[in-house]
Amino acid sequence: MTELRAGVIGHGYTGKLHASAWLANPHAALTAVADSDASRLAGLPAGVRGYSAYEQLLADDLDAVSICLPTHLHAEATLEALARGKHVLLEKPIADNLRDARRMLMAAKAKGLTFYVGMTHRFYPELREAKAQIDAGAIGEIVAANDCVLEHLGFLNVPQWYLEKKFAGGGAALTSGVHLVDRLRWFLGDDVRAVAGRAGNSYFGADVEDSGQMFLYFRSGLSAQITFAFMREEHPLVCDLQVIGTRGSLTVHTWQSYELWNNSGRQRKVFYTQEPHPAKVQAGIAGEVEEFRASIVEGRTPWPSAEESTRAVQAILAYYESAATGRLIEIGDLHAV
Amino acid sequence: MAAISVELFAYPWDILEATPERFLDHCVALGVTRAHVTVSYHSGKFLLPRNRSVRVYFPEPGALYFQPDAAAWAGGLAQPVSRLAGSGWLERLARGAAERSIELSAWAVFFHNSALGAAYPDLAVQNAFGDVYPFALCPSHEAVRDHAAALCRSVAALGIFSGVDLETIGYLGYFHGHHHEVTAIPLGMAEKFLLSLCFCPACRAACGSAGVDAESLAAAVRGLLDRRMQSDDASGGQDEEAEHVATLLVACPALAALIRLRMETVTALVKRLSVEAGSAKLAAFTSSFVGSPSNIWMEGVSPTDVGELVECFHLLAYAPDVAQVNSELVFFLALTSDPARVNLTLNLGLPLTTSFSQAAAKVEYALRQGVRRFSFFNYGFLGEARLRWIGDLARIARGDSR
Incomplete structure (x- = not known):
């Protein structure tokens, strides 16, 4: 895999930063963005498809997604993305309870997919x-x-x-x-x-x-x-x-x-x-996006691991x-x- | 009755700090319907009370905040382009403004530019002694007017703005301050006015074509100034000596002719810019350096002639005193006739505005005079509480109940 095809779910303040980081990454291509608020999809760059539901984005031909939704939606969206075979970069915090966090960690392991929680610092x-x-x-x-x-x-x-x-x-x-x-x-x-x-x-x-x-x-x-x-x-x-x-x-x-x-x-x-x-x-988000991408391409655990972010x-x-x-x-x- | 327009001035660095989308959300929350954003600006040292990244900001001297199209820039001088231009701020702002029905004006500083003054000293203002003012380009030069046209054309070519604000479109002179200013001679309005007259080669040539003896006039100006500088008169140098300026104009027809010539040059330039701006409407500024807003003629801008070419004048009502602002407004309206052509611009920062009621009184008086446009200075300079005042002033202007 030379160029990772990525999507962003949730195109608010943080989602826009993720989209910019993917666009600027020379080894990846941002191909889709999803947001339930249609106004946030206006003016997407050429070649980036906009979807009003993330399920539609996950049906797209993508390798990986950034999930930038409010915390209460993290588990649902992450599990759906993993089920669709996408590597997941999830905005912190992983969840507001350990049960959901464990479900995501185990689902990623079971699928052999990279699951990473962004910690910009x-x-x-x-x-x-x-x-x-x-x-x-x-x-x-x-x-x-x-x-x-x-x-x-x-x-x-x-x-x-x-x-x-x-x-x-x-x-x-x-x-x-x-x-x-x-x-x-x-x-x-x-x-x-x-x-x-x-x-x-x-x-x-x-x-x-x-x-x-x-x-x-x-x-x-x-x-x-x-x-x-x-x-x-x-x-x-x-x-x-x-x-x-x-x-x-x-x-x-x-x-x-x-x-x-x-x-x-x-x-x-x-x-x-x-x-x-x-x-x-x-700059911090660009760093975590690159770490996520490189860990997928190199087949290694990203730093810090999702388990560490969960701790x-x-x-x-x-x-x-x-x-x-x-x-x-x-x-x-x-x-x- | 025309709808009330509430407008806000903002810099790219403050918009980027908030993010363009949040800035626009703040505009909506404050009832702002038009944002004036910087596309070309001078240097400075700005204290930014709300900025999370930097509290004392030094804008890049004389920079453009967009990347101009090469074809549109034809004839323009080599103005530096800010590193912020490549951030995509303007594109995001344009998209967000369209979604929120907020109009955008390109707030452009034209001839006050230290970077260009340093790069092109032969195009800068020169006083009667031949001293170059490196912070100001002189519009008597064809190359300077071509530069202004290129700037205006390039801004219009962006297709983002429905308005272009012309700041420092005339002859900036001694009135404008500078770093580490030192003077041991008290200068009054008349002396500063005389030191602001440009006698660069282009101005002398223009005088020659108009039958004005620039050499004699410059010599007379030098004589008047030398007399003051050698007087050792501690009682002189009061800004209230504005009547001395009027006396000079009456006593010296050549001086009056030079002033008329400067105003004709600027008026012709504004006419040219109105074509370059395409569908965007022009607005001009009064000056905060020459005393009363009506004194903008001292910088070569005729309130009456330019007033007919622009959609409005941003009348910088910066005086703290309510009665003084009201008086200046009435006089300016007498010159320009139409209150629809006046945009009352208030600086809500300290020490110019000491209380909300002071600002409200100015707005209420202007409303009674028929003014329908109100703009506020400036998004980045104001703390949160004073920024909220804009929303309250907007409600007063629109007659909404609190």
Whole structure:
């Protein structure tokens, strides 16, 4: 297979970024897009077919699909795509429950198809380079980590379904926090053993959390804290990962820079100049699209595996349980019933 | 009665930050029916309060924000093309605007261009002392007018815009600020006006053809300016000295003739651009640099003559004081006669607009004068709360209940 034929299901904000990434990939061709909102199909590039139902797209002669639908539709669309023999790149989070996640993982395995959950942060250059610095021993042995995301979801940046449990399955933790859990697992090179947390909805009063904190205990004995908020009032986008080591610390200001403090002093590296935010996210999506494509062509498991992405969701679900019960929740085996 | 038009100015970098589709959704939510988007712009240092990626933005100097068609650009100068031009922003904006029934205007800065001024210093404005103003091209040059025609033609060829906004289509002069400005001599309106007069070779040639002695006039201008510069008069240099300008025009027929010549040049150019624009309607700007909007003639733009060629003037009602804006509006309407040809443009940012009621009072007064078009500056500069004001002002303008 030299050129992968790809389709995109769901042509909203993220779906458009996926479509652009497929179009820009020199080893793939975007051939179809599906969206139930016909207005989102206007002006597709030449050679890209538009469908109002994803079932029609899946009947098309495609190798792979990006699925960019609200979370409550992930399992249904993914299982249908796998049943039709398509490799699947699914937007995070994989699901809002482990039962659906397992069904998708098992269906992909049974079919021998690639199933990948996009985790854009793994492809941002500032995070990759910061991770390489840590791996090279720049801050010594890791002692602890903090991560946070403060995001303004006011009048200007509201995908309404983000704040509705029936569509998103969860709130800020599942939508944004899942990236932070995933990157903490990546940076610490470890699985989460137990989670404690508190959730709030003081910004929007929705039926999902718009703010909260979680405390992650890793199997190695390390710990990390995550703080997140979907803020109603204007606030700059803050997404800072701080890793503290025995010989220094490293802070990644996502979509901006990283700062490294150690016995050599302070080192700051800026990765962006004046690119609009969607262009930065686009670069992450282009990275995951290429990883997905290459893993299919090379017959290998993509990085990170869908199981790993599921473990991040598993930690979020444990957090929800902790927030509801006030207890520390131990995380079990992913495949345990 | 004509429908109320509510309009918003926006830059490509802010549209890309929001994504074109979300920007248009915001327009719909605010009741905006026309968006004016930058296709050619000057350099700057802009503070962007809502931008997630960059808070202090430096636009690429003098860049185009679209890739012009080579044939349409024939006769145009080598204007740089922004890296944003290849992002597809304009195509997405056009599609989304059509779906949402939002009209688009190409907001084009013409002769204020430091990149072109640096590349073509022989085409730039020169004052009476022969000093070149590298931020401004002089429209007396045929090559500069051809460039304007190419820009207008190229924008029209995109087939996206129903309007073209002509910004800095005249003679930009000393009034315009610059980086790290230093002066130890207080200059008033009259001195700034004199320092804004262009005496480049093309202007001198035009004077010669019209029987105006440019050499003597330039010498007289230099004499007046030198007298001020050597006066060591701390009490001078008040912007309120506008009557001195009127006195100069009455006392010096050659100066009045030069002013008339400049206005004729610009009027003829606008007439040419109205052909190049095809079906798109032209709009002109007043200037925020020359005091009252009616003073736009100081940059060579005749409110009356150009007013007859364009669909409307964007009257930059930026003065904070409500009474001053109302007075300027009435005077401008007296010059242009038709309130339908005035688009009241408010800057809703601080310190120009200190409260919502201040902006509302300006809108309400203009409504009573028959103005039906209101535009707001600017999508990227305003925080969310002030952006919401646009929706509230739109409801006032349309007479909708709150």
